Amino acid sequence: MIELLGKLPGLGPRSARRAALHLLKKREALLEPLAQSLADAAAHVRTCGECGSLDTADPCALCSASSRDDGLICVVAEVGDVWALERAGAFRGRYHVLGGVLSALDGVRPEDLRIAKLVERARRPGVREVILALAATVDGQATAHFVSEHLSAIGVTVSRLSQGVPVGGELELLDDGTLLAALASRRAV
């Protein structure tokens, strides 16, 4: 158990030992419900064939919700990004999870990502805009450019998240790269 826990992101061997001991001490309150929950997740959670997110249903709850706007597709790299955007509650359209970003270092190529499915979805009638919500990293933005090139022939509007000063951020404390990006993407007030 310690060996397996140690393979989880954010847990090293020491923290895995502490987590295992804690679970064993709280057998009824934590260990057994957690084991049941893990078994349920393994049996029922699957990848949504439409957006690539995770859910117990396929299509997932976000894809089948009739209250969401079919004309907007927000493209993200990972399922965690969908959860982050849903936490913010600012987006009411559909999602598309690429499954990563292009990376020469990690050997991730365009065919490893769900780009063909995105193009197919963007071609559907009624789709007005594709929003590229990818990381402000070299790999994230290289992926955004690549996806945008593939969508340009469809005639759908392609936008990306802006980059700049975070809420609560003070200019003095920002790194030079963020300041440059903020200046480059300034807008009239």
Next chain:
Amino acid sequence: MLEWIDDALVLGARPHGESGAVAELFARAHGRVAGYVHGGASRRMQPVLQQGNLVRATWKARTGDQLGHYAPVELVEPHAAVLMSDAGALAALASAVALVRAGTADRQAYPALYDALMLLVPALTEREIAPALYTRFEIGLLAAVGYGLDLTRCAVTGAAEGLAFVSPKTGRAASAAAGEPYADKLLRLPPFLTDSDAPIESGDVADAFALAGWFLERRVFDRQGVGMPDARRRLIETWGREGRL
């Protein structure tokens, strides 16, 4: 204890452990050197360790065969943030970095190649000069790893003017007059590669890619048992779409 302090270009960084990262930097006097960066995956360090940034780094290791670690790593020029909004510039950066990573030996200095990168990276957003600088960088990479082309004079007549072809076998230039009868067997040498004042005509950048690509593939990557990096193919596609070839 081994230790050096130098300016270096970030070739890449990948997370390692809970919050660290292994960064690969390219320094003028030390070449391509990997090292562990404590807190390298943190919110403070991630913007610094973006590919293409120039940093000032201190590398330390107890012995030469250890991975070593970088501490501190300070941002000098945030090139990545400038290039991010330009698809062609970002594709060129990815290609140049991929060629350096795949084509150079670990921990071996390539000062001329480093100087070429220092010229190239800040100029990648300048559409007029980036193709010439980039393709010259590829020719420079061939020279740096020991497979330089001889583009100074015609291999047949000895003439230094009117060079128009390169032999795919020897890598030596041929003049237009001497090469014309064998034009279908030779690689075209675009004038801007030998004369910095020559204008870049349509098709010249594609010819320069074909010329450098021929030798990079056969003399560098095939011999190492690795293929041409995908990033270079994507750069040619991107610049082709932008009408820059």
